[in-house]
Amino acid sequence: MYTLYGNKVSGNSYKARLTCELLNIEYQWIEIDILTQENRQAGFLQINPLGQVPVLLITPDNLAANSEPTLILESNAIIRYLAEGSALIPNSAIDYARMWQWLLYEQGEVRPNIASVRFIRKFQNMIPSRLEEYQQKFDKSNDVLSYLNQQLEGKAYILGDNVSLADISLYAYTHNAEEGGLDLSPYQDLLNWFKRIESLPNFVRL
Template sequence: MKIYGDKQSGNSYKLILVTSFLEIPYEWQNIDTKKGETRTDSFLQMNPNGKIPILILDDGRILSESNAILNFLAEGSDLIPNDSFERAKVFQWQFFEQYSHEPYIAVARYIRHYLGIPEERRAEYESKQMGGHKALQVMETQLEKTPYLVGDHLTTADISLFAYTHVAEEGGFDLSSYPKILDWIKRIQSLERFVPMKSF
């Protein structure tokens, strides 16, 4: 099994976390998005959408989209609830991550941390702040009620949201205003087989 990803990508980091938590063996194939490696003919044959991460199974089947891969890898584990309603809540948080969280926090992080907020992207960066804080407040509200996003144990919902939330300050988001999120981050970091983003 091979995972194609970029070490600076939160979406790729989700898969690093789940494979570590579940002790799933794989081969890492590094893709440098800054060098255009997702736009090569060979990569586009694997994923016409030209995005990472992608998973290639031993039999050659290919799966893209980080949360789809995450849930596939976690199938049958405690990271995906057996209860149909709780499972739907996991998916609810993952849709939230892709539509209401990642477009603001991950993009702001990219503009600030990797590009240094060039003047031509300053307005875009500033526009991401409001949406990012709204997403963080939604998470904070839930984490005031439960230790994890879907109840009292880790699920793939937490892995999905952890990836970019724990580095949100690199996008200019002050997490000190969100004490429950900070507690949640520490809770995940203290789990057995946790691996830091910077270490892979």
């Protein structure tokens, strides 16, 4: 059995939940309240000493006989494991490498910027101590959105005609960028891409 420890407002947690739903994978969800720092309490730190969500717990039902429960950390590693053997993983070596290119871009550019401005604006109410950081990441976020919009021009999905884990990962923090004060209206290819993902069978919202 799969157990997902996550948070309902976390884009990283959402990636794992959305992947499970799209692939009809049964799982148990355990909510960890990061806004009250439940993820920093001793109980959760025994599960993940880094204090981060999501965490995927794989119990012996999903493993070989006599195996011990296994934990997988990091959202993109989790969705890669969950999607094994599915159409969300490209068959060709080139497209597989390009998928990982976008998964790494998401963690290196999308999450640190777009997720940060969303968190500062929506959950920290623009606290003065983070206003300078907010503006810097706001400007960078627009660069990221513009780049993604360019890359999606003439494409159904980020790799081409077929949806992949790269789309799931990139979608998690870009689709709600307006919660960080960003204007998505100039990015029509990005907006059309959102609609295609939201039309996938079994799609669930954050």
